[in-house]
Structures are given as C-alpha cells and as structure tokens.
Amino acid sequence: MYEIVARQDLSETTYLLEVAHPQLARAARPGQFVIVLSHEQGERIPLTIADFDGERGTVTLVIQAVGKSTKEMQQLCQVGRSLLAVVGPMGLPTAVNDVRKVVCVGGGLGVAPVFPQLRAHKNNGAYTIGVIGFRNRDLMFWKDKFARYCDDLIICTNDGSEGIAGLVTDGLAAAMKEHDDIDEVIAIGPPIMMKLCAEATRPRSIKTTVSLNPIMVDGTGMCGGCRVSVGGEMKFACVDGPDFDGHDVNFEELINRLRRFDSDEREAMDRWSEQCRLMNDG
C-alpha cells in the first residue's frame, strides 16, 4: 500500500497527489511514468510522473477526473488513504544531454509531466523556454514552479485571462519567432496538441519530442495494448517509449486507438454516477 501524503485540488477536475514511495522517488527520471491501481476491482491507470523528490521520498501525480476510475479516485484519494499499487518508474527516461536551448510545451494536463523534463534541462545548463496553456486563469497551476526553472515563460489561456490569448501552439510560435537557435521542443498534452506542435516545428526541422500515453494494462511490454506507429514501425509506448520523435508519430492512429473503450467508459461512468446519486439520495 502506498500512502497519499499530500493532495492539492488544482481545479474542479484536476487534482494532485503526492504519494510516499521512497524507492520509486529515488529511481524516477524525467519522462517516466507509473501505473496506479486504487483498489482490488480498479483498473491500472498509467500516469506520467509530474514530480519526484528523493529526499522526501515521494512522487507527485497530477490527475484529471475524466472517467469513472479517475473520478472515483478524486473522491477516495484523501491524505492518509493509500493506493493499492503504484508501480514504476516505467518507460525509457528522457535524454537531457547536449541541448543548449529547449522549449517545454505543456498543454492542460501536459503541464505537470513536462515539468521534470524542464527542470532536468535547466539543471543541465540549457536555456529553457516554458510554454504552458490552460483554458483560463482559474485552471492555471504551477506558474511559480515553472518560472523558477524557465529563462522565458509563456503562459497561454484560451480567453486571455492570463498571459497571451490563444493555445500553446500560439505560444510555441511566439517562442520560435523569438529564437532561431532552438535545439529541441518537448511537447506533452492531448494528442492533437502534440500533433500541432510537431507540425509547427517540422518546417524548421526542430527536433520535437512527444510523450505518448496510450491505453495499456501492465506497462512492462507484455500486453501490447499501447502499440503506436512511429516512422511506420510498430512500437510499444511502455517499453520503447513513452517519448518518441513527434515528426514520426502517427497521431491519427493514436487518437483512434484512444477511443477504443469509449462506449465501455461511458457505461461505467453512467453506472457510477447513478450509484453516487442513489447514495446521496439515500
């Protein structure tokens, strides 16, 4: 059992959990992910590690309540409670060497997992540009945390309530206009956002790394559910990734495969909402 030692509600649907796991906190590297399982009947959920602290012995996960499992976790995962399983770190760590100027783009939930990569590049001496996007100012989190590790920080909100009005692709465009010596762009967020970032950098052939989070079960290469097409080859995101060259990823296929259990997820969600309603009425 893995105890939740801190929790922060970043918005109505986004919550942060800090989980005690000293061994994992020491082993984790930027770009890696964990699989969590909240209870015996639960499902194994892959989550990119948003932060890790070897001294405190904790890993930080930022979770968006989108389906039955993550909404249920939002209710259950209070400080002092425990998760049944937290296993990792999984996947190949991000390579951080030899990059002099890097743009780290985080859209929505991608803001959290891009942070360890930003910090690693900064600590490695790179010039770091952060581009983070939210729908509006109320949903914004970790501004100060990013500012601490960014030489430039561009915040984008859809409604312009903070930073520039627009999407992270607009922020990325601004950064690319300002800097003609970008070595690498790291983009993490919804697949469509990562695809648009990759398209934005393609004309200038800027190396663009994306972190994929497809559906998986074990996270150890055993089930093959997370297979993605990269440069026309089949790869398993859990052991061959999760980082891939964004210019080579077949995003249409990824987006389609993420819809694989849509109807089941709706069914589980409806049933759970109904149960919650009955419990509240009772």
Add this chain to the structure above:
Amino acid sequence: MSVKTIRTIPQERTPIPEQQPEVRVANFDEVALGYSTEDALLESERCLICPDPKCIAGCPVQINIPGFIERIHEKDFRGAYDVLTESNLMPAICGRVCPQEEQCEEVCTVGDTLEAVAVGRLERWIGDLAIREGWSNVPYIERNPFKIGIVGSGPAGIACAADLARAGCDVTMYEAFHRPGGVLRYGIPEFRLPNPVIDAEMENLTRLGVKIECNTLVGRLFTLEQMVDEMGFDAVFIGTGAGYPKFMGIPGESLNGVLSANELLTRCNLMGAGDFPNADTPLHLGKRVAVIGSGNTAMDAMRVSKRLGAEKVHCLYRRSRNESPARLEELQHAEEEGIDFHWLTAPVEILGDDDGNVRAVRNIRMELGEPDSSGRRRPVPVEGSEYEFEADMVVYAIGTNANPIMGQTSKIALNKWGYIETDDRLATSLAGVYAGGDIVTGGATVILAMGAGRKAARSIKQYLGIVDTESVYDLDETERGTRRFGIDAGQKNFVRMRFPASQPNGPRS
C-alpha cells in the same frame, strides 16, 4: 503382493469426469473435474512400478513418479504427497497444465502397449487432496547467510525460489503486477487453472519463508547490478518470461478490436474484465472473434471469448491440425466447445469500418509444401484463394518476442534475438546472476520453466558453495528413511553448507 504385468493391470485408462461442453461454455468453472478416490486407486493400479522407470527422466523436474503412484496404490496418500513435493512444490498446478503426453506419459512403459498411465491426473488428484486436507511440507530448514533475489513470480521463479529457500537461503521474489504468479495468474484461464489452486500452492512458497514483493518492476525500480552490488543479494535469478507479443505486420493491425492474446487474457484473468462494469477494466469483447495461431494460448483466448459470450469464434492457423502446437486435450476441448477452425489459412489483411474498428478479416488458403527448418511442412499460399469473413475482434496468439527491459537497464549479455544469454548452467554474463525459462528459451511451457528454475537453483547453490543434498534424494530404496544427523535423509529438508573461502559474490571460478 502379486507381480503386476501388462496383462493383469486395468487395460483402460481411467477417464476423468468433465463438464459437458454445452454447460461449460457458459461458465468459468473447471472443465476437467478431477479423479475421485476410486478413480485414483484404479488408475494407480495401472503403473507397473518399473525397476528402470523412464517416466522420471521424462519429467523436467524429475518427480519420482512410480514412487508417488505406488503410495497412492498403498492408500498412503500423504506419503504420495511427500514424494511429489520432494521435486515439485506445485502438484495441483502441474497436474493440470503440464503437457504430460509429451513428457512422462510419452515414455511410460504401459504406453508402449496400452494407453499410458494418467500420471498428470494422479498428480493433480494428490495436489488437490493436499489443498483440501491442508497438507504442506515445510521441512526443517537450516538457515545460511545467503540472500537471493528472484525476478518474476512465474513458474521459473517459483521453482527456483522454492529450492533455494529449502536450502536455507533468504529468498525475496519480485513481481511487477499487483498479484503474484506470473503467467499462471494472468495467462492461464480459471477453467484450466482456478485461482484458489494458485493461491494455495503459492502459500506453500511463503511457508518456506520466501518473501514476495509485488508492484516491483526490476530493472527500472532498481537494476540487476544494484541488486548484486548495493542491495546485498548474493545471487539473482531472472525468470521474467518472454512477454512482448508478436504481430504479423499485415495491414489493419492498429484497428480497434485487434489485440494480443496476452492482453485479452490479462484483462480477463488478472483484471476481471469478464465482470465489467463491476470490475473497472473493460475488454469490449467482439461478437465474432478471430484468433490467429493454434497454440495453447490461442486455445485459451478462444475459449475465454466463447465463455464471455462471443457468438462465433474462429481459429486461423496456416498449417494443418496435425501441426497445431496446442496440447491435443486443449484442442479437443476447443473443438467440443464449437470453435470454428480454419486450418491451412493465414490472414493477409484486417479490414476496418469508417470508425477505425475491425469489421472483417481477409485470408488466404495455404497448402503444405516441403519441410522447413523446424521439420514441419512449410505452408505455401494457394494463389487466388483469398476470402473474407466478418469479425469485430482479432486476437494475435502467435508467440512472443523477448522483453527488452533487462537489456535496456543492465549490461547483461543478450543473444541476437534479445533473449538473455546463459551458459549450460544457466549463468548469465553478470557474476552471480542466473536466468531461465522463457526469457532464455523463448516461449515454452510452465513445467519447462520450472525445470529451468530448479536447474538454476542447483547452479546457484554450487556458486555459493552450498553443499546440495541432491545426493540424499538419489539414495536407493534401502537407504531411504535412514537417519543422518538426526534428520530423515529421505526428506528434502536438510542442508549441510560450508562458508566459501572467497566472498560469495566474488568471481566464479
């Protein structure tokens, strides 16, 4: 007792009661119900107790087969269990899943003339009886100072852990999943191997003092090198299994509805997807399921699909029934359950609908040509024979490639296919690290993995300078039961050890 001969023993192999096909396709209860005491006694009469038994050598873990069957015949059932557990901690599991027909039963002397003695069924019967009676053989264990790490809690790891724990080592077994058992748990369905049987026999392992740590991905949480250099393990055994499912590279494999048998079975067996939405893990089973491959995993995937309500389940295999790698018993069970076999058929394309879901499979018929490197006749496509059938789920059960994690995270030497390289003692290129099972050989069987685990345990004992008591078990009948140093020499329960002159994790020589 009168001497048994081939003419005096019961001529017919005692049948095992089974659930009827039309009943069992609607449940996950066991198909083969197991012998009654009468069945077991009758079948035990058929063993000739050969003076030079070939069956023992036919068993990957060298169970004293005539020994335990003779005990059954004498109605000394506990004695039979004791004989079995000298070599195998898990008779209820092995009695169910071993391919006895190509091991002990294949070389059975009775089998030369009549049907072979049903060794597997008798082994299972004793194993089940032990579980019911609560028997377990926890021997006297004299502790030694050696600490052993086992990577993977599947059959290879279990067998290795058991032998080393019995030799007195402090054994910790690591599992990446949240429940132990490896392929026994996630791979083999309940109707062939019920979870309570796995639980009961795994319990024997913890009784021997083996510590099981789940949710631990070795390689990534800590490396093999860290285990040996920093964590104080004197030796490590890797039994992670092969686990990286193969696909064919034909068009349409990324459509929704295409998955590996590993994924289907894990979702059902480990995660309870058959009980969705009571369990949170979905499967989204198709109505018309096509399974590619004809091995035991394919049979399991098809029969699980059938039980979960698939209306039509097809099996596509490019060779003929004769070449099918599945156990005959599994194949027959699948046939009885109404699986639609397409022999000499290979898929060439998976066709999708506008939403990116599978809608059909296009196949080509094959014929058998000249023998290939495996000695089997090579299937050759028949030109112009392509045809389609409707399917909304396609399951790949054509084997696995090597899992890359150990190679990615350590300097351990791999062969050109990515499997871990070992010498004939199962030692790897890292001092003190041994490996066995599918991660060395590629996909095989539970019992071969157990055999490899035991072999590695012997090598590790040699490496650490533990004087093995193996010789004690090889004593002939007249010496059996004599007491040495106050301990029954017939029991595998005592180890004399010496402390090696050099450090245990020093260089092998």
